[in-house]
Amino acid sequence: MKICLISPHFPPMSYPCGASHFASMYAKNLADAGHEVTVLTSNTSSTENQESFKVKIIPGNWNLSHVLKVSKFLNSEGFDLFDIQFETYMYGAKGGVLLLPYLVKNKIHPILTMHSEALPKFGGRLWRMIQYTAFKKVIFYSKAFQQNALNRFPKRKEDFYQLGFPSNISKVHYSELQKFTQKIKAKEFSNSPVAIYFGHINNNRGIEDLLFVVKKLKETGKEFKLILMSQFTPDKNQYHRDLLSEIDSLGIKENIAFTDRVDDELVSLFFQSADFAILPFTDGASFKNGSLATAVIHSLPMITTLNEKTETELQNCSGIKFYPTGDRAKLEEVLMEFFKDRSLWTTYSKEIEKLGHIYSWNNYIEVRNKIYGVT
Missing domain, CATH: 3.40.50.2000 (Glycogen Phosphorylase B;)
Incomplete structure (x- = not known):
């Protein structure tokens, strides 16, 4: 044709x-x-x-x-x-x-x-x-x-x-690099879990909500590293500069990392290194979301937003935990519950894997x- x-x-x-x-x-x-x-x-x-x-x-x-x-x-x-x-x-x-x-x-x-x-x-x-x-x-x-x-x-x-x-991002299979990502996931270098945000770093994207919960969980001893994976140009972008100032004022500089724009293979390796994804979609998670699709094909548990457009298949997946858009208190509550039993994260990953055919x-x-x- x-x-x-x-x-x-x-x-x-x-x-x-x-x-x-x-x-x-x-x-x-x-x-x-x-x-x-x-x-x-x-x-x-x-x-x-x-x-x-x-x-x-x-x-x-x-x-x-x-x-x-x-x-x-x-x-x-x-x-x-x-x-x-x-x-x-x-x-x-x-x-x-x-x-x-x-x-x-x-x-x-x-x-x-x-x-x-x-x-x-x-x-x-x-x-x-x-x-x-x-x-x-x-x-x-x-x-x-x-x-x-x-x-x-x-x-x-x-x-x-x-x-x-x-998913626009394919899961890469480089044996030596994958061994390294597995070591990261096995906490051979640090005991702190690693979370991924993958999407634009702009105003009204829920980034501030993520910084808020990083600080709140750090205060309770449930510390984790948040990697924000996107183009990041604080030398040109005022919002990006403001984010750095907020991170500094919150006292979470050691918990936040920016990758800037990276190629697809590195995106995949970051996802393979992470323990879970946090995706604060302002209009709720749905089959439209490319970053959600990327998390799914990497079998990565995720915490994301829910609204009336979120498909039943996503809502019924136990590997996805939901909170209402913009509700910081609920996001904190969901994360606290998520951290209660980290042994369940492997189970969540297997449940996410079942969605793979969709993507x-x-x-x-x-x-x-x-x-x-x-x-």
Whole structure:
């Protein structure tokens, strides 16, 4: 099948971007499954020569004239389908790309993959109507999001799919380095447990809540090391400087470490070295979260946030402990309970491992093939 993936964000990016990483991984896995794949992007830093798939760069800001150029390319290449990776901020909060189903030949099937519920800045809920009616298939990242769409368009039950995103980070297997990570986990160097935060270090990400509980647990003798794994540039970023000041004032400098931006292999090794992950998603844990997916494929117990969109499969996993977003007291309570019996952490890890099939690329491509109509 000849497939065009549309993603404005595509590697290399000047900042960490899960959507661009996903587009690259998805293109590679589709190509490995035997498809002829082209990624269409507006990122002029991208490289058109890829090992197993093509990249087409069409510079522009996704206004109507740019979308018309994109449609001209789609019509000229004989694609079987195009699949828009839609996150409104990637398109400059514009909705023009959603008009492509009306601009391409009927034989090219339009597919929409939703990366968030956010709508373009202008046009409001009119764009939601287009999302739900103009595309042959729509893929939602959460069951709650899918159900909201089905409530409005019940006749499209066969065309609306829910599929969580697989992990962008593969588990690496380097024997010597893994021996070292196992020693860290076995506490041969330090008896303090190691926790991982993996995500952007920005305001309103729950970072301050994590620092608060690190201090509170330290005061009770349940000390642990928190590694914040993300791009970290205090020389350029005021918020990052403020974090360092807060860490200093809380007296937890020895408990906090920043990795800055690291490559995928090191991310995997950090996860293999850690005892658990703390992921304070502001909108609750769900199949959308790439860092949660990474924790799952590394069988890492985790403490994360819960809301009405959190899938049942996650809620029922005993290896995941939940607290309400922003509730520091509850987070402290959950951690205190978590630390009561550290011998259970191995059991939690095995329970997390059972979720692995949800986040595997093999499973993802198998389901995608069915959605695309590949038998």
